[in-house]
Amino acid sequence: QREKEPPTNRQAGEAEQGGRRSEMSSPSKRREMDLMKLMMSDYKVDMINDGMQEFFVHFHGPKDS
Secondary structure, rough: OOOOOOOOOOHHHHHHHOOOOHHHHHHHHHHHHHHHHHOOOOEEEEEEHHOOOOEEEEOOOOOOO
């Protein structure tokens, strides 16, 4: 009898979620939400070609630097 192979990370994650991966948000939705939060905060966000794929965020450094 063959031994079972250990589950991959994706399979293990699906098992923990009860096999329902649709409840997890997609990477593009996560990026969109994070970008909106940055834009609504004190950070300056420059979007490249008006898309959500590429953007620059100007972070505030230490005041003495």
